[in-house]
Amino acid sequence: MTLWHPDPALIRRPAYLSLADQFARAIHDGRLANGERLPTHRRLADELGLSVQTVSRAYEELIRRGLVSGEIGRGSFVQTQRHEPDPPYLPERPGEVIDLSILKPVCESMHLELMRAALGWLGETLPAASALSFRPNMVFPRHKAVAVEWLKLCGLETTAQNVSVTNGATAAMTVALMSVAPPGSTVATEAIGHHTLVPLARYLGFNLEGLPIDDNGILPDALDEACRHSDIRAVFVQPSVINPTATLMGSVRRSELAEVARRHDIAIIENDVLGPLVEKRAPPLAHFAPERTLYVTSFSKITVPGLRIGYLAAPDRYVAAVANRHLVTNWMATPIMAEIASKWVADGTALELVRWQREALHHRLDIAAEVLAGVGYRAQRDGMHLWLELPGDRSEEGFVAQARLQGVAIAPGTSFRIAETPWKPAIRISLGSTTEAELRAGLGVVTKLLLGDPEHLLLAI
Known part of the structure; x- marks a missing residue:
């Protein structure tokens, strides 16, 4: 006791x-x-x-x-030693909770109508190979050729032989990590990074080292130092807005990181799931270090959540490893989803949905600027979320709990914490997971909690 x-x-x-x-x-x-x-x-x-x-x-x-x-x-x-990490979002949406915790695109009735129409089209035109074949090389040659054209819109030049079609970005990330980081090795990443990396490292048996970041992403000197003192095999980066802190890495920083990776002969895994959604960005890291970068992008964040298809573009040195690990973990992507993605890329629907999503997010960022007036936060014009550091007198857990009591779910910043370094409490707020009215109401609750007296707010609940 x-x-x-x-x-x-x-x-x-x-x-x-x-x-x-x-x-x-x-x-x-x-x-x-x-x-x-x-x-x-x-x-x-x-x-x-x-x-x-x-x-x-x-x-x-x-x-x-x-x-x-x-x-x-x-x-x-x-129970301080957790067996499984908590997700940074609500597992479900009970009752009337305004869920600003999960990162998803803005969706309206047209998205459902487009998916229904695509499935109807598929019912009439489904190729025999997509329904009957067990062999990926019989199903995906055409889809890979289409992928090459989409990747050009992402700023990446590659060939069909270097592309794997995957069941979204998570599958692509897992395959990429398995291909470059054997058990016992170390992968470097942002100190505040992708929330699935910690459990993935545990499951796959590699170590994870969170590196210091600034407003431009990972510090190149920190990566260089880590490579000198640890068995770093790869660096995992999210340079274009999708990272929790809503950072957009500039061209110079990307070039510097590519040079460090080249100097120490390590792989780069670049998670760029927003792809062409982010207009004013530098070329991908894969542009600066094409010989060692495994590039990941997907469609579920920028078109329709149910379109769970992604592309993993790998340099020649990793193509065989990627193909083998994809076979043993997924065998192949779901052909039906690949058919829809390829159709939408080819007929321009995918790009139109990206343009629509960009405008919708711009409008929601304007709502955030209005409701959060007087509150400091970080966001990018084409981003899907806000990163908001809490004042020094606010507990992250307490703040998230108080918001939840008032019917608003937000993601705690510690869900994205990789490095055990001094921590500044923060929250991540999704812009696309609710209606505009719910977003406005949810942000209003957050604003009141931030600008009000903590003791008074506790007593008022």
């Missing part, structure tokens, strides 16, 4: 959340160690002068945060 106990004098309304926050701080500060058993609900309620229901709700909140585990017949225990 732990010697630490919550202080009843510090409990504010709502009491269960205030109590949960006390436990969370004690766990984070090391005053409660992993595996320690917490007092029973009734005992703690008696000690603090609270109802058993209030204590139960506090423990449930700690379980939701992944800080405590409850075992029937044994009690509640501190």
Whole structure:
């Protein structure tokens, strides 16, 4: 039984959340160690002068945060060593929650109508190979040729032989990492980066090293230093706005990173899922280091979420490794989705949807600028989200919880934390996951929480 106990004098309304926050701080500060058993609900309620229901709700909140585990017949225990990381978004959207946590494009009825029309077209024209063949080389030659034309719009010159059609960006990322980073090696990436990299590193057996970043992305000197002292095999980067901090890396920085990678002979994995959505950007890193860059792009963020098809363009030295690892993890992309993607690229629908998405995001960024007037945040004109650092007196967990209590879900910044360095609490806010009215209302809640008095807001809930 732990010697630490919550202080009843510090409990504010709502009491269960205030109590949960006390436990969370004690766990984070090391005053409660992993595996320690917490007092029973009734005992703690008696000690603090609270109802058993209030204590139960506090423990449930700690379980939701992944800080405590409850075992029937044994009690509640501190759980600081998580088996699985929490996603940076709501697994579901219960009730009337305004979900600004998950990153997705703006969608209207026309997107559903286009998908329905495409599936109807497919019902009439589906090639036999796409329905009947088990052999990727029988299904995808035509799709790869179309992919080459799309990749030109992304700023990349390649050949069909260097392209793999994948089931979206996540599949492409996994294959790329497996191709260049054997178990026991190290992959460098942004200190605030892609939220799936941490579990992927654990599952695939490589180490992950988060490197310092500035307003232009990874610092080249930091990558150079890491390569000198670690077994770095690759660097994973998101240079064009999709990264959590909404950074758009400039041409000079891209060239500098390419030179460091070349000097140490490491691979570059470039995640560019927004592709041509971002107009005013430098050429891809693959342009500066074509001989070592594995380039990833996809359609679900920029056209329709259900179009889960991506392209992985690899240099000659990695083509065989990519093909083999794609076979053993996916065998091949879903032919039906590949048919729709190829049709839309060829007939111009995909590019029209990208242009529509850009205009829709511009309008939503204008809404954000209006509602968040007086609040500092980072965003890019063609981006899909905001990165908002919290004032020094605000707890990230507490802020996210308070927003959730007021019906708004936002992504905590720690979901994207790679490096164990000093942390500035922050949140990521998606612009496209709701209606414009919901976005305006959700941003209004965030603004009130930021500009209001924390103690007053706690009492008002």
